Amino acid sequence: MAPAALEDFETQRLHGEELSTAPVAYTPSAAFKSKQQQGKPDAVSLSHHFSNESRDFEGSPLKKTALNRTDFVPLGTGRPTAELYPWSLDDKQAQATATALSAKGYNLTTALNYGHAGGTPFLIRYLTEHVELVHNPPYRNWETCLTAGSTSAMEIALRIFGDRGDVVLTEEFTYPGFLEAVHLSGMKAKGVKMDDGGLREDSLAEILDNWNTSDGPKPKLLYTIPTGQNPTGYTQSLERRKAIYRIADRHDLIVIEDDPYYYIKAGPLAESDASAQTDGGGFISQLIPSYLSLDTSGRVIRLDSTAKILAPGLRAGWVTASERVISKFMAYHEVTTVAVSGMSQLMLYDLLDRTWGHEGFFRWLEKLSGRYRKRRDIIVGACQKYLPRAACDFIPPSYGMFVWIRFDMALHPQLRELLGSPDVQMLRTTVATVEQRILQDALQNGVQVTKGSLFRSSGGEAHEMFFRLTFAAAREDELAEGVRLFAEVVRKEFLADAVGL
Structure with missing residues (x-):
């Protein structure tokens, strides 16, 4: 079956149900995927890799008492009513902002309240469509939820899958924030050799094929920045990504794909015409396929961020993985970040969905790449x-x-x-x-x-x-x-x- 196109999602939205605007409203990605996803196989279970801490952890019991409804008198939750906010909706400026950033009830009143750990349905719908349009994961039961940026997401991933004493594989040069999170979690990082094409598959295979258990349990996590790698700027080719994924599949290795530079495509020096632009879809089709797009078994945890492509102060991103893994992410959100800032979510929804749409976002990414190319x-x-x-x-x-x-x-x-x-x-x-x-x-x-x-x-x-x-x-x-x-x-x-x- 052919992948979903923009018009498929437009038709689906036209005939879909109206989204809830209750303060803790949440709708999982499954509700927003195209029909083309239904015939795909399910991901393999990664539950045998869950850490001792996360294995039986299902989130905050208190947060689970919140109801996705408004037809009751709310005496059971510490969620202030909008009447108690210092921004009065009668104020002309606040009213103008609320009107500008609104969609059938999704407005300042909702954004300033506590929200669901996974994100508002209005933004989850857009991001689910975006993930399917760009990556089209090969298995059926993938999900997407919001994160408070990739640094928070990678720390949560370590808590979900890592135990003290574990060894985590990374590129030999990598993002220091991840290394600090590894060390603070009582784990150790082991570098995999690199060349000008990024992480070397032969070095990864050698480490895993010859692992000595006296050095600790065999690694179950690989953290990689495959595109425009930080700090080297190297990008793994499609052939290398396929080879690394085959090794991960053979050794039951989980791949944390941290990809904040994925959409910043400068191209070879010979292609440095910043004025040459295609339509947005043409730009996306030229991007190198992600690990998520190669993931037939559901072992990739893909981290995306708004930090490099929109603004770092939003502290927002999204994670895509199998539904069981996403449920763990949301459980940890409930007792850490709680949710991405409601104002950030409202700003993102207004920009990405109401103003740009998918084609507009793709055009922005292409324009941004041209500016970075220069x-x-x-x-x-x-x-x-x-x-x-x-x-x-x-x-x-x-x-x-x-x-x-x-x-x-x-x-x-x-x-x-x-x-x-x-x-x-x-x-x-x-x-x-x-x-x-x-x-x-x-x-x-x-x-x-x-x-x-x-x-x-x-x-x-x-x-x-x-x-x-x-x-x-x-x-x-x-x-x-x-x-x-x-x-x-x-x-x-x-x-x-x-x-x-």
Whole structure:
């Protein structure tokens, strides 16, 4: 059966039931999927991987007493009535806002109250349709719910599946927030080797095929940032994703697909025409397939976020996984974040559904990618112009917002003699000193960069040194100058001008 198209969802909405606007209204994704999903197989059960903490945890008993109805006198719940809010709906400005952000009763009154842990039905409907249009998961019983951003979601995923002493697999360089969450949960991170194409499938297979249980239970979680990876900017090819997924399936491994840069597609340098645009659907069809779109067994937990594509202050995202896993996420939301801010949900619904629709959102993502593409080209051109290329190299990213600079420490005056030394600790200490000095001197010179050691998961060569540059935060007209200031420090550190680098 052909995948669902936009008109399928438009017809479905036209004939669907009106959504509830009760304060704790919730409707699961199943109600908003197309008929094309019905013939797919179910996901495998991951319950045997649930942690000791989460196995019997089903959420807050108090939250479950809330009713998705309004036909009663509510004396049983500590949920203030709208009459007690400091924003009066009689006030002209508040009334104008309420009118602008409303849809058949979904307005400020609803948004300012406690909401359901999974999200308002108005936004869940849109996101369910979005997930099906973009990823079309190959199994039937997938679900989507809101999260308070990906950092919160990844911490909850660790609590659902991880126990103290477990080993979690990650790329050898990865997001430090995840590493901190792993360590604070009493678990250990083990890095999987990378190359310019991201996480290496041969390294993953070697670790799992030869796992020694004296090092702890065999890993059951793989955390990966497959697209525009943070910090390296590397993107896994479709062939590599398929190979990694086959390994995960063979070893019963759960894949946490953290993909905040998925929609920031800069493309190869040869395709740097920021003015060339297709319709929104054409842009989506050009994106590399996600792990979720390859997931025939339901072992992928996909994390999406509004932070990089809309605004980080919204603190909102969504997670897609099998329905049993999503029920666990909502259970943890009830006793942690409770729900995504009602105002964030109302703003997102008004922008994504009422204003843009799916095609408008896709067009925005394409436009945003074009703007990042221009920034990428500026910073890559400046790196090629100013950095001593004999001492460092980099791969222009095709997705995301990062450039990962790898340094050849054999060319550093302090490291030349140490590289052949058996004193590995001395080598590591010297590299760390050089790295810190470059960081401080760069800031003194007027530019902020990030040292690569902050992202190291585990292991790694003692002589390696990296720096991460981002082209997201600075003004467009500052990017080249920032690279030039950084390059001045690097050239001085490596005595580049004196030795002709």
